[in-house]
Amino acid sequence: MAAPCRIAVTGKGGTGKTTLAALLAASFLSAGVRPILAVDADPNANYHEALGLTVRETLGSMREEAFTRSIPPGMSRTAFLALRFRQVLVESDGLDLIAMGRPEGTGCYCFANNLLAEAMAILQRDYRLVIIDSEAGLEHISRGTIGTPDLLLVVTDPGMRGIRTASRIREIAVSLGLDPATMHLVINRDRGAPKEGAALPVPLLGRIPEDPAVQEADLEGRPLVSLPPEAPSRQAVAVLAGKILAICGGRGRG
Numbered sequence: 716m717a718a719p720c721r722i723a724v725t726g727k728g729g730t731g732k733t734t735l736a737a738l739l740a741a742s743f744l745s746a747g748v749r750p751i752l753a754v755d756a757d758p759n760a761n762y763h764e765a766l767g768l769t770v771r772e773t774l775g776s777m778r779e780e781a782f783t784r785s786i787p788p789g790m791s792r793t794a795f796l797a798l799r800f801r802q803v804l805v806e807s808d809g810l811d812l813i814a815m816g817r818p819e820g821t822g823c824y825c826f827a828n829n830l831l832a833e834a835m836a837i838l839q840r841d842y843r844l845v846i847i848d849s850e851a852g853l854e855h856i857s858r859g860t861i862g863t864p865d866l867l868l869v870v871t872d873p874g875m876r877g878i879r880t881a882s883r884i885r886e887i888a889v890s891l892g893l894d895p896a897t898m899h900l901v902i903n904r905d906r907g908a909p910k911e912g913a914a915l916p917v918p919l920l921g922r923i924p925e926d927p928a929v930q931e932a933d934l935e936g937r938p939l940v941s942l943p944p945e946a947p948s949r950q951a952v953a954v955l956a957g958k959i960l961a962i963c964g965g966r967g968r969g
């Protein structure tokens with residue numbers, strides 16, 4: 716299979732990264748774009764809930780010493796890694812999920828980050844698309860954990876503060892060597908502002924309206940993938956998914 720198209724969803728906390736990452740997965744699946752690898756790179760993992768999946772184990776719960784000790788005699792570290800990653804992977808129809816989670820106790824993130832980087836390298840070749848629900852900062856990009864995404868979606872609310880945050884994310888991404896052409900703005904909870912044509916730090920890819928169905932699903936603990944296709948947020952994300960596939964070009968088309 717060709718290299719997958721890798722989409723990283725970034726933005727300030729609470730702007731709708733997980734919502735967008737889950738609705739995108741739903742749109743791609745309905746469009747027959749599969750298999751998808753969903754990566755929860757936020758230590759405060761909740762992508763699985765939005766996808767309606769249960770996570771038994773995260774990479775963060777693996778301790779370095781215990782991990783090294785449990786490598787069976789005669790097995791290489793790489794082979795053992797591949798085996799363990801497949802155990803951590805949550806599989807469902809057309810979509811698998813891997814969660815980084817957070818290290819237990821006062822553990823440092825280094826081992827979990829390294830594991831995530833290795834997991835991505837080993838697993839991603841089996842997928843057409845990789846969707847990464849990132850944490851608020853760009854730590855994973857600065858540490859190289861998620862490699863270089865083909866698309867960096869910057870989610871913002873329509874307010875000017877959100878737009879300024881998007882501008883900072885762009886500066887950081889550029890300083891980390893990312894091609895600005897891979898960055899795209901998504902305005903979430905759109906209420907008509909900023910106006911079409913307003914100066915934006917990152918080119919606008921789409922807008923997702925404020926959708927009471929998203930809130931209801933959240934309140935009732937229902938996965939977002941269960942939203943009906945006619946829900947305004949899903950319709951907007953379906954259009955977005957089409958644009959993303961066009962940008963991915965040859966990649967992700969299998």
Ligand SMILES: Nc1ncnc2c1ncn2[C@@H]1O[C@H](COP(=O)(O)OP(=O)(O)O)[C@@H](O)[C@H]1O
Pocket residue numbers: 726727728729730731732733734735903904905923924925926927929930933948
């Ligand atoms: N388009 C939307 N319409 C209504 N509520 C939304 C929308 N997008 C996100 N929300 C709500 O905003 C909150 C934060 O969204 P979430 O996706 O968890 O953000 P993040 O992952 O960036 O922290 C959640 O309660 C979610 O239900």
Ligand SMILES: [Mg+2]
Pocket residue numbers: 732733734757761848
């Ligand atoms: Mg989130």
